[in-house]
Amino acid sequence: LTLAAGPPLTVDALALATGHTDRRPSPEAARLGAHAERWGLVHLPPGHAQERDTAGLPAGGHVVVRGMAMGFFDQLALLTEGRGGRFVAADAADGGTEVTATAARRAKGTGPLRYLPSGREPRLSVTSGRGVPYLARGQAPGTMPPGHTLSVLDxxxxxxxxxxxxxxxxxxxxxxxxxxxxxxxxxxxxxxxxxxxxxxxxxxxxxxxxxxxxxxxxxxxxxxxxxxxxxxxxxxxxxxxxxxxxxxxxxxxxxxxxxxxxxxxxxxxxxxxxxxxxxxxxxxxxxxxxxxxxxxxxxxxxxxxxxxxxxxxxxxxxxxSGPPASRIAELLALAEAGVVEFPGAGPVVLPAGGEERTPTGQGAGDEGVFVVRTASLPGRAITTRALVDAWLPATYLAHSADPLLRGLLRSGLGRAHRAGPAQDGEPTGALDVTLPELRVRDASGRPAADLFALGVPLEGLEWNTAIGARAGTDAPLFRQADQVAVGMLGALRPAAPS
Incomplete structure (x- = not known):
């Protein structure tokens, strides 16, 4: 196993639990990125919020954010509390008791919040296909959710x-x-x-x-x-x-x-x-x-x-599978503070500038911009110099930019999974493994004795691999990990006699 730094590792068994990895730009992302580079705009393509360089999103500047799922809440926190803003209890006077993000989640968002801006936040127009965020998870303070006993799909x-x-x-x-x-x-x-x-x-x-x-x-x-x-x-x-x-x-x-x-x-x-x-x-x-x-x-x-x-x-x-209630309380407080606005559902983003045309057919002048329209406000066009795509890129092996996964395919140590009993259909986007052993198949279909994969890289062969483990449910995530552990132990070479 070759690393970015340090000597290579020689191991008896290896498990790939790489989760979400970088993806090569989609045609839309490439087009928006090229437009941003040409006109000096900011476009942050899909990716992990904490790995982004958000320095180009200026204080007080207008930013359109697409996506309102879990990655969105991470990005929102970095652009608000991460820039010095504070949440306080809604009935507190200015300078009252501060409610940190940790404290708010510990309190399960039981009280309404008010946001005190630092002045370093951008102004955020937040949109998505639905136009609304994921619904908050139910959470009664001090208790574990009782869950649900299946009676129909039993x-x-x-x-x-x-x-x-x-x-x-x-x-x-x-x-x-x-x-x-x-x-x-x-x-x-x-x-x-x-x-x-x-x-x-x-x-x-x-x-x-x-x-x-x-x-x-x-x-x-x-x-x-x-x-x-x-x-x-x-x-x-x-x-x-x-x-x-x-x-x-x-x-x-x-x-x-x-x-x-x-x-x-x-x-x-x-x-x-x-x-x-x-x-x-x-x-x-x-x-x-x-x-x-x-x-x-x-x-x-x-x-x-x-x-x-x-x-x-x-x-x-x-x-x-939405956020804690505290995150919804924070989003509501940000909206009431004027930091966040909601343009609605079904956003369409078009590059415009110079000879390029806006959706109305009018030129955007000499300055390049992104033009955003939504189905909820059909009469309004939003122009912005900064666009953030706040979601993780979809998992699809052929489009992966991860050097480890691409190296497996290039070397023949791994192959793409295909649909159909004989695997002669279209690629599913997954790395091919045996089930239930989760041994990686090489280019000829032969399962490895010492190479395993689990979780997100198998999306397509398996389903909903990013789902977390719920207590008391015999979670597939744990069963997979146990299966891989058994296989790895079996692949260990006995130590040479001293």
């Missing part, structure tokens, strides 16, 4: 699904309805318990009838129309996934007001998760991720399911 259902013929099941038709019914039951159980006045029939009768109907079927829709008269009380995954879909605002102030109300509502629900139908549904979706991973790796899903699995990974992350 062990019996999992055994039935994974015993199907290879490539015979559609995720959308065979698996998603079970997940949605699981989450819907959790939603309505919480609704009838804590808001019984919102349900127009006896709780037990309603829940029994709901459980007996297929998700999305006409009988289910008819039942909900009668039993849950107010549409906002119903479990609607599409509305949860894309709350800004179809919403158009006439001015930025109206959109900002909507966003602050949305953030405040999510924060309130996260701090009392036991009473929130939304957080109950989130716990159910989180519990379903393990079975989905086993279904995905069993080989029973058809080729079209890859797209649906990608959607579910995104939906599940938004609903059930």
């Amino acid at each position: 062990a019996t259902a999992l055994a039935r699904l994974t015993s199907a013929a290879p490539g015979s099941l559609s995720f959308r038709r065979a698996v998603w309805p079970l997940i949605a019914k699981e989450a819907g039951l959790a939603w309505y159980r919480t609704l009838v318990r804590y808001r019984p006045e919102r349900v127009a029939m006896p709780a037990d009768a309603f829940l029994d009838r709901y459980a007996a109907t297929a998700y999305g079927s006409p009988p289910e829709r008819a039942l909900l129309a009668v039993a849950v008269p107010e549409p906002s009380d119903r479990f609607v995954p599409a509305r949860i996934d894309r709350p800004l879909a179809g919403r158009v605002f006439g001015d930025p102030a109206s959109l900002d007001a909507w966003m602050r109300e949305w953030l405040a509502d999510d924060l309130a629900q996260a701090l009392r998760p036991e009473t929130s139908p939304l957080k109950a549904a989130a716990a159910a979706v989180a519990a379903a991720k393990g079975p989905v991973r086993r279904i995905a790796t069993s080989g029973v899903l058809d080729a079209d399911s890859a797209r649906d699995l990608a959607w579910f990974r995104s939906f599940g992350a938004h609903l059930a």
Whole structure:
């Protein structure tokens, strides 16, 4: 194993647990980067927040940030608290008790916050495909979340699904309805318990009838129309996934007001998760991720399911893998302080300057800029000299810029995994390994005796490899690590006699 510095290492066994690695620029990133270089702009492509050079984002300057998932919150912290800003309790006078990021998370964000700027922050316009951040995780101070016991996508259902013929099941038709019914039951159980006045029939009768109907079927829709008269009380995954879909605002102030109300509502629900139908549904979706991973790796899903699995990974992350409530409290405080604004969903970024044209067909003058439009504010074009893409690059082996992974392919010690039982289909983006041993296959398909890989580099062969381990769930992450440890111990050469 050759390192950047120091002598090479000769080892008996090696495990690749490289996580997210650098990726070669996408065509869009290359185009935006070239435009930035030409006009002296700043474009920070996708990557780890703590590894970026943000010195080019000037104090008081306007910055557009794309992406509102977990990497976004890391970037936000570095550009605000990281530049000397402070959070204080909302009812504290100026100079009152400071609430550090650590203290806020220790307190689980139980109180509203106010942000005191340092003057060194940029002004941030924050947007993403959804236009809203990941939902806050439910967290009652001083307790561990109880989790969710699967009753629809349970062990019996999992055994039935994974015993199907290879490539015979559609995720959308065979698996998603079970997940949605699981989450819907959790939603309505919480609704009838804590808001019984919102349900127009006896709780037990309603829940029994709901459980007996297929998700999305006409009988289910008819039942909900009668039993849950107010549409906002119903479990609607599409509305949860894309709350800004179809919403158009006439001015930025109206959109900002909507966003602050949305953030405040999510924060309130996260701090009392036991009473929130939304957080109950989130716990159910989180519990379903393990079975989905086993279904995905069993080989029973058809080729079209890859797209649906990608959607579910995104939906599940938004609903059930979001930030602590304290991060949402901080974002709300930053919005109220005027440091952050929200242009909405579906951003489109175009380079403009000189002979290049803005989306309206007008020239941008002699100065190069990025022009940003969103679906939520169709009448507004935002121009900026600084663009930050606040997400980790997607994992795809052929596009990796990591010298270790590229060296494996170049030397023939590793190969790309391909779809299909005979691995004769399209590349999945994963490094090819044996299952369940996780031994890396060389260019000819032969598994190594002493080289293993686990986690993110296997995304495509496995599913949702970046998911963390949840207590009491027999987490795949731990099972993989144990499997690799066993294999590595078996690869050790006995010590030579002294």
